[in-house]
Structures are given as structure tokens and as C-alpha cells.
Amino acid sequence: xxxxxxxALVFPETLSPATQALLDRADALCTRQGARLTQQRREIxxxxxxxxxxxxxxxxxxxxxxxxxxxxxxTVYRALDFLLEHGLIHRIERxxxxxxxxxxxxxxxxxxxxxxxxxxxxxxxxxxFLICRSCKSVIEITNPSILDAVRTTCREQGFVIQSSxxxxxxxxxxxxxxxxxxxxxx
Amino acid sequence: xxxxxxxALVFPETLSPATQALLDRADALCTRQGARLTQQRREIxxxxxxxxxxxxxxxxxxxxxxxxxxxxxxTVYRALDFLLEHGLIHRIERxxxxxxxxxxxxxxxxxxxxxxxxxxxxxxxxxxFLICRSCKSVIEITNPSILDAVRTTCREQGFVIQSSxxxxxxxxxxxxxxxxxxxxxx
DNA sequence: AAAGGTATGTTATATTATCACATAAGCTGA
DNA sequence: TCAGCTTATGTGATAATATAACATACCTTT
Numbered sequence: 001x002x003x004x005x006x007x008a009l010v011f012p013e014t015l016s017p018a019t020q021a022l023l024d025r026a027d028a029l030c031t032r033q034g035a036r037l038t039q040q041r042r043e044i045x046x047x048x049x050x051x052x053x054x055x056x057x058x059x060x061x062x063x064x065x066x067x068x069x070x071x072x073x074x075t076v077y078r079a080l081d082f083l084l085e086h087g088l089i090h091r092i093e094r095x096x097x098x099x100x101x102x103x104x105x106x107x108x109x110x111x112x113x114x115x116x117x118x119x120x121x122x123x124x125x126x127x128x129f130l131i132c133r134s135c136k137s138v139i140e141i142t143n144p145s146i147l148d149a150v151r152t153t154c155r156e157q158g159f160v161i162q163s164s165x166x167x168x169x170x171x172x173x174x175x176x177x178x179x180x181x182x183x184x185x186x
Numbered sequence: 187x188x189x190x191x192x193x194a195l196v197f198p199e200t201l202s203p204a205t206q207a208l209l210d211r212a213d214a215l216c217t218r219q220g221a222r223l224t225q226q227r228r229e230i231x232x233x234x235x236x237x238x239x240x241x242x243x244x245x246x247x248x249x250x251x252x253x254x255x256x257x258x259x260x261t262v263y264r265a266l267d268f269l270l271e272h273g274l275i276h277r278i279e280r281x282x283x284x285x286x287x288x289x290x291x292x293x294x295x296x297x298x299x300x301x302x303x304x305x306x307x308x309x310x311x312x313x314x315f316l317i318c319r320s321c322k323s324v325i326e327i328t329n330p331s332i333l334d335a336v337r338t339t340c341r342e343q344g345f346v347i348q349s350s351x352x353x354x355x356x357x358x359x360x361x362x363x364x365x366x367x368x369x370x371x372x
Numbered sequence: 373a374a375a376g377g378t379a380t381g382t383t384a385t386a387t388t389a390t391c392a393c394a395t396a397a398g399c400t401g402a
Numbered sequence: 403t404c405a406g407c408t409t410a411t412g413t414g415a416t417a418a419t420a421t422a423a424c425a426t427a428c429c430t431t432t
Contacts, residue, residue, distance in 0.1 A: 036429095038379070057419070072382060077420065082379095093279035094351070096419060130345050143339045149332040150354060157327070158359030159316050165280070166352045168336060173344030222398090224410070243388070258413060263389065268410095282388060 011063050012050050019049045026088050026104060035086055044079040045100075048089055054097030054138050090127045092138060094167050101127070102140040126150075128166040134175035195237050197249050205235045212274050212290060221272055230265040231286075234275055240283030240324050276313045278324060280353050287313070288326040312336075314352040320361035 015023070023042055030037040037045070047063055048055050061076045080098060083089040089098050128141045146166060154161050171179070201209075209228055216223040223231070233249055234241050247262045266284060269275040275284050314327045332352060340347050357365070 036378085040380075071380095073420065074382085074422090075380070078380080093353070128339075130340070130343065132345075133348065141339060141343070143335060146332065146335040146339065149329060149335045150352070153314075153327060153329045153332065154316070154354060154356070157316065158362060159318075159354070160357040160362045161354055162319065162356040164352070164354040164356075166336070166350070167279070168340060168345070168347055168350040170340070170348040170350075171346040176344060176346045222409085226411075256413095257411095259389065260391085260413085261411070264411080 009051050009053060009055060009059055011047060015046050015050055019046060022049055022100075022104060029088070029104075030086055033086060035082070040075070041079045041082055044076065045083055045088055048083075048098055049100050049105075053136065054092050054095050054099050056095075056097045090129075090140070090165075092129055092131070092167060093165055094131060094169065095138075099129075099138060099140070102142070126164050126166075129168065130172065131167060131169045132172035132175055133169055134171055134179075137172055139172075195239060195241060195245055197233060198236050201232050201236055205232060208235055208286075208290060215274070215290075216272055219272060221268070226261070227265045227268055230262065231269055231274055234269075234284055235286050235291075239322065240278050240281050240285050242281075242283045276315075276326070276351075278315055278317070278353065279351055280317060280355060281324075285315075285324060285326065288328070312350050312352075315354065316358065317353060317355045318358035318361055319355055320357055320365075323358055325358075 023037075023046055026045055027037045027042065043064065044060055047060055057073065057076050057080060060080075061071060061073060064071050064076070080089070080091075083098075084091060087101055088104055089100055091098055126147060128143060128146060130139050130141060132138070150164060150166075151161070153159075170176075209223075209232055212231055213223045213228070229250065230246055233246055243259065243262050243266060246266075247257060247259060250257050250262070266275070266277075269284075270277060273287055274290055275286055277284055312333060314329060314332060316325050316327060318324070336350060336352075337347070339345075356362075
């Protein structure tokens with residue numbers, strides 16, 4: 001009776017060249033920030049990058065096990081903390097799971113900033129997620145108008161943002177289209 | 187060695203008349219929705235209302251214990267699920283804790299709608315929280331422009347919102363003012 | 373090599389949440 | 403009223419997520 005979660009995540013045997021390239025990029029970003037993307041952190045980021053879904057800490061832990069090595073939870077959590085702090089991944093609160101930051105994947109100016117902001121130098125690295133309850137997909141969106149509205153409100157209140165999460169659960173376009181529309185109520 | 191959390195929440199011995207009034211109001215709201223605010227649910231909502239802070243499930247559990255009665259976790263979680271479904275409380279994901287919905291406390295039109303929305307009949311009962319890391323205060327804000335921005339984005343994407351949470355962590359105005367402003371970095 | 377910071381290993385345990393199954397309580401219609 | 407249904411609760415066990423505390427290793431600078 002394994003204690004692993006029942007989630008059917010598929011981890012590839014080996015990392016794709018594309019993933020390797022992203023890891024190299026992440027490495028460069030860390031270096032630029034005076035931080036070290038150690039082998040272990042790199043491994044864990046690699047696992048997160050190579051699964052097309054949010055991954056739980058214990059999924060990672062399972063995946064890291066070999067006959068030789070049985071890492072304990074702190075190993076994973078420490079790496080996750082590092083990756084979070086350096087803006088390489090996000091935690092999705094509602095799922096207690098982790099995904100790569102889209103900026104690492106797509107942006108050209110990726111993580112130009114250094115992420116320990118205070119005052120009103122809020123960096124755009126704030127995450128917004130659409131979580132589909134049906135197909136479990138999670139997509140990260142970056143909508144400046146949401147962010148602006150949040151910023152404005154905080155400024156009005158004198159509240160200093162350090163981090164924020166915006167998580168929207170529902171049905172993605174695809175799943176919504178493939179369901180009989182349920183009765184409306186109001 | 188109690189397993190209770192170390193949080194120093196203060197629960198009053200008895201409920202204030204104001205809290206009682208809110209409970210009656212909640213009761214009426216439930217009735218209107220064809221649901222029953224049973225004695226147990228009422229008790230738990232009462233506890234949440236009477237603490238001026240987010241409360242964890244196990245805090246509630248501790249508080250409910252008497253020499254006669256040792257409720258188990260499902261008792262609390264079932265009541266919390268009910269209260270969430272009926273829009274009487276919110277869960278703060280980042281804290282794994284619960285607070286009353288401000289609409290119950292303040293609004294006149296409180297929870298006029300019935301909360302199992304689909305399609306684009308998104309009800310305003312969506313929560314937005316400012317969480318102070320220093321003093322641990324949590325305030326719920328209701329900013330239509332944030333909500334509008336979220337709604338617009340979702341509509342563009344074809345995403346059907348079922349629920350959402352917006353959680354902003356940082357320093358409240360008071361705490362921000364009482365700190366030496368730390369060095370800026372960018 | 374010594375010293376100091378950073379990173380990792382390891383054991384134990386804390387904290388949060390759910391499952392599964394039994395019992396009770398409230399509601400409805402004959 | 404009571405049989406039968408639905409809803410609510412009790413109870414024991416356990417799952418899933420996360421951290422504390424302390425030891426060891428590793429890396430860099432002197």
C-alpha cells in the first residue's frame with residue numbers, strides 16, 4: 001500500500017531537449033540572481049516541467065525514488081521553496097500543487113526581476129490561473145487589467161503587496177462545450 | 187501534548203447578541219434556500235463569527251469539545267462544507283482557514299442568490315482578501331473592477347467560472363507604516 | 373586547512389482532510 | 403402512525419500535505 005497519491009501523472013523516462021533548454025535557461029536566471037540551481041533543484045524543476053499538469057510534492061517525491069535513494073519530504077519541499085522564491089514555479093493553492101511559471105516557458109524577458117518586492121514595485125510575476133474541474137487542466141493567464149485593478153485597490157487601502165494569487169475554478173472552453181448545459185438558477 | 191494548533195485564538199465564553207442576530211439572519215438565509223442551519227452548523231458558524239480572525243478546522247474542533255462530547259474532524263468539515271456552499275463563510279486557501287463572508291456581516295441584500303451558479307451568472311459572492319503577514323489580519327474586499335476584469339478575461343477564453351479566490355498577501359496599511367522601509371530591489 | 377555560509381540527509385511529527393460505515397433524526401405519503 | 407426515504411451526525415481509521423530539529427556534507431573565501 002504505497003502512500004503515493006493516486007494521481008496518474010505521466011513522467012517521461014528522460015527529459016526532452018526542450019526541457020533541457022528550459023533548465024539551462026532557469027540556471028542562467030538563477031545565476032543572474034546570485035542563486036544556484038543545484039543538481040537536485042534542477043532535477044525537481046525538470047520533473048515539474050516535463051509533466052503537463054500540476055504536480056504534488058509527494059508525486060515528485062515518488063518520482064525521485066530509486067533503489068539507491070529514498071528522499072524524504074523536506075528534500076522536495078526545500079527545492080520547491082527555492083523554485084518558488086526564484087519565480088520558476090507557482091503553487092496552486094486550491095490544488096496544493098505546483099506548475100512551471102509560464103514566463104519561464106514563454107517569455108523572452110523571462111523573470112528579469114528578482115522577486116522579493118516590497119513597496120509598490122509589484123512585479124508582473126503574479127499568477128492568475130484558470131482551473132478546469134472537468135479535465136483538470138490549469139492554464140496560467142497574464143491579464144494586466146486584473147493586475148491593475150488589484151494594484152489600484154491595494155494602493156487605495158495602503159496595502160503593500162508581497163505576493164498574490166488569483167485562482168478561478170470552473171470549466172474550460174472545451175469542457176463547457178461538451179456538457180449539456182445544466183439548469184440555470186438565480 | 188495537545189494536538190491543537192498553537193494559534194492563540196480567543197473564543198468568547200458566550201455569543202454576543204450581535205452574533206446571535208447574525209446567526210438568526212443566516213438561519214433565515216438558509217431557510218430561503220431550502221437548507222437547514224442545524225444546531226451543529228449554527229454552533230460552528232457562531233464560533234467563526236465570534237473570533238475576529240481566520241479560524242482553522244482544528245481550532246473549531248478543539249473549541250467544540252466538552253467532557254461529554256469529543257467531535258471528530260468530519261463533524262467540523264461537514265459543517266464547513268455546508269457553510270461554504272451556502273455562502274456564509276469563505277475558505278482562505280493560503281491559510282487553510284475560514285472567515286465569515288462579509289456579506290453576511292454587512293450587506294443588506296445579503297446572499298440574495300443561491301450559489302451554485304453556472305454559465306455566466308456569476309454572483310458577486312466571490313471573495314477577495316488582503317492578508318497581512320505581519321499582524322495576520324485578513325480583510326475581505328469587494329472590488330467590482332477586479333471582478334469585472336476576471337469576468338471579461340474568462341468570457342474571452344470561453345471559461346465558465348464556478349468559483350474563484352483572489353488572495354493578496356503583504357502588509358496592511360498599519361503594519362507597512364510601522365516598519366522601516368526595506369531596501370528596494372529591481 | 374579553518375571558518376562560515378549554503379545545501380542536503382534523516383527521523384520524527386505536526387497539520388489538514390477524507391473514507392467508510394453505522395446510527396439517528398427529520399420529512400413524506402399511504 | 404409508521405414505513406420508507408433523505409438528510410444529518412457519530413466514529414474509527416487513515417490519507418495527504420507540510421514542517422521541526424538536528425546532523426552531515428559541500429562549497430567558497432581566506
